[in-house]
Amino acid sequence: MESGGWTIKKRSNSSNDSLSREYVAETGSLSIVLLGASGDLAKKKTFPALFNLYRQGFLNPDEGHIFGYARTKISDDELRNHIRGNLVPGKGASGEQLEEVSKFLQLIRYVSGSYDSEEGFQLLDKEISKHEFSKNTKEGSSRRLFYLALPPSVYPSVCKMIKNYCMNKSDLGGWTRIVVEKPFGKDLDSSEQLSAQIGELFDEQQIYRIDHYLGKELVQNLLVLRFANRFFLPLWNRDNIDNVQIVFREDFGTEGRGGYFDEYGIIRDIIQNHLLQILCLIAMEKPISLTPEHIRDEKVKVLQSVLPIEDEEVLLGQYDGYTDDPTVPDNSNTPTFATMILRIHNERWEGVPFILKAGKALNSRKAEIRIQFKTVPGQKQGRNEIVIRLQPSEAIYMKVTVKQPGLEMSTIQSELDLSYQQRYHGVTIPEAYERLILDTVRGDQQHFVRRDELKAAWEIFTPLLHRIDNGEVKPIPYRPGSRGPEEADQLLERAGYVLTHGYSWVPPTL
Numbered sequence: 167m168e169s170g171g172w173t174i175k176k177r178s179n180s181s182n183d184s185l186s187r188e189y190v191a192e193t194g195s196l197s198i199v200l201l202g203a204s205g206d207l208a209k210k211k212t213f214p215a216l217f218n219l220y221r222q223g224f225l226n227p228d229e230g231h232i233f234g235y236a237r238t239k240i241s242d243d244e245l246r247n248h249i250r251g252n253l254v255p256g257k258g259a260s261g262e263q264l265e266e267v268s269k270f271l272q273l274i275r276y277v278s279g280s281y282d283s284e285e286g287f288q289l290l291d292k293e294i295s296k297h298e299f300s301k302n303t304k305e306g307s308s309r310r311l312f313y314l315a316l317p318p319s320v321y322p323s324v325c326k327m328i329k330n331y332c333m334n335k336s337d338l339g340g341w342t343r344i345v346v347e348k349p350f351g352k353d354l355d356s357s358e359q360l361s362a363q364i365g366e367l368f369d370e371q372q373i374y375r376i377d378h379y380l381g382k383e384l385v386q387n388l389l390v391l392r393f394a395n396r397f398f399l400p401l402w403n404r405d406n407i408d409n410v411q412i413v414f415r416e417d418f419g420t421e422g423r424g425g426y427f428d429e430y431g432i433i434r435d436i437i438q439n440h441l442l443q444i445l446c447l448i449a450m451e452k453p454i455s456l457t458p459e460h461i462r463d464e465k466v467k468v469l470q471s472v473l474p475i476e477d478e479e480v481l482l483g484q485y486d487g488y489t490d491d492p493t494v495p496d497n498s499n500t501p502t503f504a505t506m507i508l509r510i511h512n513e514r515w516e517g518v519p520f521i522l523k524a525g526k527a528l529n530s531r532k533a534e535i536r537i538q539f540k541t542v543p544g545q546k547q548g549r550n551e552i553v554i555r556l557q558p559s560e561a562i563y564m565k566v567t568v569k570q571p572g573l574e575m576s577t578i579q580s581e582l583d584l585s586y587q588q589r590y591h592g593v594t595i596p597e598a599y600e601r602l603i604l605d606t607v608r609g610d611q612q613h614f615v616r617r618d619e620l621k622a623a624w625e626i627f628t629p630l631l632h633r634i635d636n637g638e639v640k641p642i643p644y645r646p647g648s649r650g651p652e653e654a655d656q657l658l659e660r661a662g663y664v665l666t667h668g669y670s671w672v673p674p675t676l
């Protein structure tokens with residue numbers, strides 16, 4: 167179907183929308199294998215996402231099975247009990263809901279083994295094959311999805327084991343895919359090394375590098391918003407936009423993940439992946455089509471146009487008390503907060519600062535994109551802005567100047583507001599992981615990071631990260647529960663951002 171030169175396949179047969187794509191359902195046994203099943207991500211995000219897919223009928227129990235794999239020696243039931251609490255919907259759960267959880271848990275088997283031993287993976291393969299044999303009709307194909315919810319240090323050995331012992335064996339079709347979590351490497355060299363190791367074992371079409379921000383509703387809306395609205399198309403450039411902010415704030419610290427966090431820091435944890443992916447979607451040119459490769463081609467072009475980051479356009483912070491965590495060294499130089507400016511050297515964006523800001527232990531939890539327009543001559547009430555609130559309270563609002571209602575002729579700043587909860591009553595917004603896991607089963611790589619994209623992302627940050635690792639750039643202390651270091655606001659001002667005083671957006675109530 168066609169729209170403005172975009173030729174795209176439809177994804178769902180119920181939609182007539184030119185920005186949707188077609189998915190043809192596959193049949194045959196489906197095995198989802200969660201490696202690192204005993205861990206934090208599996209418990210908090212992956213199993214709940216699988217449960218939600220099951221509840222909505224996307225994981226057919228006649229075909230699907232879930233396998234947990236880890237070193238911890240526990241039984242099937244112990245694993246089920248470990249994750250049950252994250253599936254049951256609170257205290258008031260009905261008998262029906264509890265039964266749904268129990269049925270889902272029965273789809274899970276647990277296999278214990280190490281990440282580099284043949285025995286463990288041979289046993290895993292045997293269990294998967296048993297399931298495939300029991301579920302498959304003669305025509306059935308075998309689909310195997312391996313989700314690595316593991317520290318990246320074990321990715322190479324795990325991938326080797328999968329390749330040697332656990333590949334899909336059906337000659338009736340099917341596939342083997344692997345999902346890898348971030349952080350994918352620590353810098354350009356380590357990432358490239360990891361990519362090469364995994365690339366020797368699997369084709370790019372089999373590798374799904376997950377960045378869960380790409381699964382968030384309003385991130386998925388960005389291309390539609392930009393390219394399907396006449397309002398925005400002519401304004402989206404350096405002639406009209408003064409600056410762009412992409413902000414991530416969390417109101418809690420590293421909370422039990424201090425050891426992991428200290429090795430990576432806020433730039434590798436949030437900015438190099440989540441915020442940079444958003445920047446690509448805001449800045450990229452219109453792709454030839456909505457196929458994953460065309461979209462990712464355009465993202466790579468943006469990344470390759472980013473200029474080296476200047477030290478004076480970076481401000482780092484570390485919250486007081488961060489090093490109290492026993493797993494964090496007392497002299498840690500790791501930033502828990504960073505504001506930095508990225509500059510894109512191309513015709514559309516030359517001179518427009520893209521301000522990326524992320525911090526832990528701040529005064530609020532929020533992720534948003536703020537596009538600030540240039541001042542209109544005579545404009546007194548503050549600049550126009552489009553704000554895309556990713557979380558909490560998903561919304562898109564535009565700050566506009568209007569006449570103050572009443573007899574006087576004065577102006578105020580107000581907003582045109584699309585607040586999702588209010589506008590889409592009763593619509594449940596899917597969790598990012600839910601959507602992305604479904605994409606992996608469907609073989610849709612649009613919302614996953616391609617190898618060259620990852621390389622270009624590391625190229626941008628590696629020099630700065632090395633300077634921080636060497637202690638050449640130091641974080642400024644800030645009070646937990648604050649806005650972060652005050653100097654960060656000064657950097658924003660220097661970049662040209664103009665704060666509207668006396669205005670604050672309040673999400674509308676129902």
Ligand SMILES: NC(=O)C1=CN([C@@H]2O[C@H](COP(=O)(O)OP(=O)(O)OC[C@H]3O[C@@H](n4cnc5c(N)ncnc54)[C@H](OP(=O)(O)O)[C@@H]3O)[C@@H](O)[C@H]2O)C=CC1
Pocket residue numbers: 202203204205206207208236237238281314315316317318320347348349
């Ligand atoms: N937790 C989160 O919120 C998020 C996590 N991620 C990423 O997802 C992946 C998994 O994260 P998470 O679940 O928090 O990690 P965990 O530290 O909980 O590790 C997951 C499992 O891996 C095994 N494991 C832990 N350390 C090692 C080690 N050094 N060598 C071998 N196996 C080990 C453990 O299982 P066992 O000992 O039983 O084998 C553990 O249960 C990581 O890459 C992380 O960066 C990404 C986004 C968010």
Ligand SMILES: O=C1O[C@H](COP(=O)(O)O)[C@@H](O)[C@H](O)[C@H]1O
Pocket residue numbers: 416435436533
């Ligand atoms: O990837 C990560 O994301 C979470 C924040 O995710 P959100 O969906 O709750 O916004 C962050 O807490 C964590 O440090 C990081 O690894």
